[in-house]
Amino acid sequence: MEYVRAFLAGGLVCVIAQLLIDRGRWTPAGVASLLVVLGVILGFGGVYDRWVASVGAGAMLPLSGLGYVFAKGVMVGPPPSGLVATGGAVFRFAGALLAFMVAGSFAAALICKPKG
Amino acid sequence: MGLRTDYLREVKAFQPSPPYAANAGKAFLVGGALCALAQWLANWYGGTFATSALEAHLWASIVMAGLAIGLTAVGKYDDISQFAGAGATMLLTGLANALASAAIEHRSEGWMAGVGGQMLKAGGAAIIYGVIAAYVLGLFWP
Numbered sequence: 001m002e003y004v005r006a007f008l009a010g011g012l013v014c015v016i017a018q019l020l021i022d023r024g025r026w027t028p029a030g031v032a033s034l035l036v037v038l039g040v041i042l043g044f045g046g047v048y049d050r051w052v053a054s055v056g057a058g059a060m061l062p063l064s065g066l067g068y069v070f071a072k073g074v075m076v077g078p079p080p081s082g083l084v085a086t087g088g089a090v091f092r093f094a095g096a097l098l099a100f101m102v103a104g105s106f107a108a109a110l111i112c113k114p115k116g
Numbered sequence: 117m118g119l120r121t122d123y124l125r126e127v128k129a130f131q132p133s134p135p136y137a138a139n140a141g142k143a144f145l146v147g148g149a150l151c152a153l154a155q156w157l158a159n160w161y162g163g164t165f166a167t168s169a170l171e172a173h174l175w176a177s178i179v180m181a182g183l184a185i186g187l188t189a190v191g192k193y194d195d196i197s198q199f200a201g202a203g204a205t206m207l208l209t210g211l212a213n214a215l216a217s218a219a220i221e222h223r224s225e226g227w228m229a230g231v232g233g234q235m236l237k238a239g240g241a242a243i244i245y246g247v248i249a250a251y252v253l254g255l256f257w258p
Contacts, residue, residue: 010207018140057176065173071253074257079258090250108185
């Protein structure tokens with residue numbers, strides 16, 4: 001059942017993004033940024049916590065999940081105060097994803113030659 | 117009105133309209149299937165060594181990103197994006213694909229200006245606006 005919910009929720013986000021690109025003439029980079037920023041705002045609003053609790057990976061894997069992870073780093077534990085603590089907290093969980101993707105992409109560039 | 121709006125109105129009849137329903141359906145199926153796969157991974161990590169639901173989901177996301185980077189390296193992820201559109205690009209796997217394909221594409225320009233400088237060319241906007249939004253809102257939270 002939770003697979004069905006993840007499938008439906010993830011698919012729904014992708015359909016909305018696709019329609020924004022096709023009908024709304026948004027650029028893909030614009031839609032991606034919109035999703036991430038929406039994830040941040042809804043994350044701080046507390047809505048995204050419930051969304052993740054009910055649909056799981058259907059909320060985490062779309063790019064809005066990356067925004068939620070940014071916000072979640074600030075929201076876990078005692079509230080950070082000041083520029084230093086807040087800046088670190090933004091990357092508390094999101095750093096795991098970003099560091100892996102950057103290092104993995106570098107490794108791919110080490111191994112592969114461009115095709116075509 | 118001006119020449120520009122006249123032109124845009126005149127050529128509209130000759131431009132093909134994108135197949136909205138077919139594109140949306142393909143995005144729904146592929147995006148949903150990838151999320152269901154990530155849910156299966158998250159359940160597996162949650163049942164083994166992850167200590168919280170968030171950690172299990174982060175592990176699942178990392179594994180999905182790793183799969184996407186691997187598929188990009190062999191040139192297969194572009195085929196999925198071509199078919200599914202937003203169903204493949206608007207997920208974390210799509211962001212991993214954007215970074216990896218930019219890194220591979222620009223390696224002939226050198227490791228500094230090419231790979232280092234261009235890696236975020238396509239995927240950077242989403243990361244940058246996410247960081248700005250989270251940092252600014254985080255300064256005023258709670």
